[in-house]
Amino acid sequence: MTDFMTFSLVPLTVAVIISMTCALLGNFLVLRRQSLIGDAISHVALPGIVVSFLLTGMLASSAMMLGAGASALVTVAMIELIRRLGRVEGSAAMGVVFTSLFAVGVLLLEWHGATGVHLDVEHALYGNLESLIWFEGTGPAAFFDPVALADLPPQLGRAAWVGLAVVVFVVVFRRHLILGSFDPDFAASVRARPALIDLLLVTMVAVAAIAAFEAVGSIIVIAMFICPAAAARLMTNRLAAQVAWSQLFALVSAVLGYLLAGHGPGWLGFDASLSAAGMIATLAGLILGAACVAGPRRHRIGVAREA
Amino acid sequence: METWWRALTFTLGYNTSVVTLGAMLLAAGAGMVGTFVLLRKRALVSDAISHSTLPGLALAFIVVGLVQGDGRLLPALLLGAAASAALGLWAVQMISAHTRLGEDAAIGAVLSTFFAFGVVLITVIQSMAVTGQSGLTSYLVGATAGMLISEAQLIAACALGLLLAMVVWRRDLLLLCFDADFARTQGLNTWRLDLLLLMLLMAVVVIGLKVTGLILVVALTIIPPVAARFWTDQPLMMVALAALLGALAGYLGVTLSSVREGLPTGPLIVLAAFLLFLVSFLFSPRRGALASLLAYRRLRRRVHLRQGLLAVAHEEPIFDGLTLKLMRRRGYLRRDGVATPLGLAAARDAEHEERLWALYRELHPDDALHREHAGLVPIGQVLSADAIMALEMQLAPTEGAR
Structure with a gap:
């Protein structure tokens, strides 16, 4: 029990919060066929963090969030600029921008690595969920002990704040989001400002990606955005139900993935643990695979089913 | 500065020269394949391919490691990478063809899931007693510094073969990109041609893993073709230009990375390519900003x-x-x-x-x-x-x- 509280409680909570937050936003990305924006933004989180670190010299959450938001806006601006001015196809413009910015991030990071800082490329890619240890969390009493609570890893608070912000965003703008997802032209005609909402959505995606960055890395978070939401899309035709399914899938993959990574090898008789972030995303992918094979609403409407 | 000049003029030793040439050939091939993929409007498929190589790489590393104690055997790793990339490609095709999800969701889901599974396998490797583990991370962001001469030769040979294949099939592929229906009436099997294009793309990505790393290799198949598009309206000209720009980016990137110890090759090649793109985007006389x-x-x-x-x-x-x-x-x-x-x-x-x-x-x-x-x-x-x-x-x- 104490072991669980010290080593597993915080990572598990962070994993659950991040998975559910990302899945919530993912619903809208999948509906808008903008899943790859999530891909681009999460890659770009790396240069955002590195640059804000270079400027402020520390890994403070506020600076990181600012860096993330700024990098997301820069990315979107660059993509639009290249797409409109250069008349380049959207996905190609995206490919140009996010690979280049990611390259900048890696380059800066490697430069840094020489001078010795706590960011490195592997962690940026894999994340390090297991490092979120609560040293003071030695028993149930720790929940009521201010000293022990102050020792909680800062990532937990950050994830919680971001999760809350995302929920508030989705609840407040739900009508705008839904309208813009299904019929942007109509949304524009009733002054629901679909372009502004798009930008806000992208910014929230960036913020969520940053909160997830340290825990699960910049690529695995893409699975958290897309897989549960895409699987939920195959389960139902109603948006509310889809959101509920996506949250369920996110929760299941986070809890099961974490437990499997930590204890799975032990059950098989090996003394090792696997990457929890990787396992969570793998499970999310497996859930999507299952939904693709057996989801009740997996077929496209209007396409004849094979007999 | 002087080191860079010597690298640029191929006087920094045989090894560096072979690596530079290999990277240039590879980038040229990537530019050519990428042009067709771009014209087929599927630029980001290569992103899915490149990320889904990781589990194959890791599995091959485990198998080779169990057999001979050291997992670094480039041909085996590349084979493993190709196999899992093919699986990922198949998954993307299946999801976007048979479910209501769009190709974007399919690409995103496949690339991240495969990558995540690869990360799990890498943690398996870390708990094994196999040497050469640090060799694996070089596949993430690319490292040509420690490249063996045999590896560079293998990459160069494969890239050359790829270039030849593109030259042979250029007309069929072009027809496919511009008018798939017409191509079908001409008796071409478009399904098989599409497969061929994707296989060529996969080959280029897999070969490029060692040079630019699996996250950035996608840039080599996108940026040079997009840059080339600014200079010409003729497709075959565009293919040639993309190859040229790619080779130039490879040349600049690899030589720059030899300036200082520990400069990663992949990002430098990508940034060189981006620079070429930027010049094209701003100053091209026909479509430039x-x-x-x-x-x-x-x-x-x-x-x-x-x-x-x-x-x-x-x-x-x-x-x-x-x-x-x-x-x-x-x-x-x-x-x-x-x-x-x-x-x-x-x-x-x-x-x-x-x-x-x-x-x-x-x-x-x-x-x-x-x-x-x-x-x-x-x-x-x-x-x-x-x-x-x-x-x-x-x-x-x-x-x-x-």
Whole structure:
């Protein structure tokens, strides 16, 4: 029990919060066929963090969030600029921008690595969920002990704040989001400002990606955005139900993935643990695979089913 | 600086030279394949392919490691990577063809899930007693510094084979990209051609893993073709240009990375490619941002000048600042806004031309539609002298009646 509280409680909570937050936003990305924006933004989180670190010299959450938001806006601006001015196809413009910015991030990071800082490329890619240890969390009493609570890893608070912000965003703008997802032209005609909402959505995606960055890395978070939401899309035709399914899938993959990574090898008789972030995303992918094979609403409407 | 110069001139030793040449060949091949993929509007498929190589790489590393104790055996790793990339590609195809999810969701889901599973396998490797583990991370962001000469030769040979394949199949692929339906009526098996294109893309990505790393190799298949598109409208020219730009990026990137110990090759190649793209984007004479801006300003001036002259002809006041400025600069208006004799003459000409254009539009509405900005260009530049004469003859009675 104490072991669980010290080593597993915080990572598990962070994993659950991040998975559910990302899945919530993912619903809208999948509906808008903008899943790859999530891909681009999460890659770009790396240069955002590195640059804000270079400027402020520390890994403070506020600076990181600012860096993330700024990098997301820069990315979107660059993509639009290249797409409109250069008349380049959207996905190609995206490919140009996010690979280049990611390259900048890696380059800066490697430069840094020489001078010795706590960011490195592997962690940026894999994340390090297991490092979120609560040293003071030695028993149930720790929940009521201010000293022990102050020792909680800062990532937990950050994830919680971001999760809350995302929920508030989705609840407040739900009508705008839904309208813009299904019929942007109509949304524009009733002054629901679909372009502004798009930008806000992208910014929230960036913020969520940053909160997830340290825990699960910049690529695995893409699975958290897309897989549960895409699987939920195959389960139902109603948006509310889809959101509920996506949250369920996110929760299941986070809890099961974490437990499997930590204890799975032990059950098989090996003394090792696997990457929890990787396992969570793998499970999310497996859930999507299952939904693709057996989801009740997996077929496209209007396409004849094979007999 | 001096080291860079020596790398640029291939005098930094045999090893560096082979690595540079290999990277250039690879980037050229990636540029060529990427052009077709871009024209087929599937640029980001290569992102899915490159990320889904990781589990194959890791599995191959585990198997080789269990057999011989050291997992680094490039051919085996590349085979594993290719196998899992093929699986990922199949998954993308299946999801986007058989479910309601779009290709974007399929690509995103596959790339992240496969990558995540690869990360799990990497943690398995870390708990095993296999040497050469640090070799694996070089596949993430690329490292040519520690490349064995045999590895560089393998990469160069594969890239060369790929270039040849592209040259052989260029016409079929082109037909596929521009008009798949027509290609089918010509007896081409488009399904198989699509597969061929994806296989070539996969080959280029897998070979490129060691050079740029699996996250950035996608840049080599996207950036050079996009840059090449700015310079030409001819597809085969675009393929050649993309190959050239890719090779140039590879050349600059690899040589730059040899300047200092520990500079990663992949990001440098990508940034070199981005630089080439930026130059193309800004300065290309046909589609560049600067050229578009200039063309826009030219058009705006022309419209303002024409409207100003028409206003003078109709004896209407002019209020617009830009119009006034343009008219004054040409000597059509005096400082106080009264038309000069030169301006009056020009206004008469402009009005006459406007009438000719209006008549032309009335008589031949279809032809007029096809002319870009009809009415702004002097009519003598567009229509033949005879056609203008005919218009003048028609115009004359109305002119006389006034």
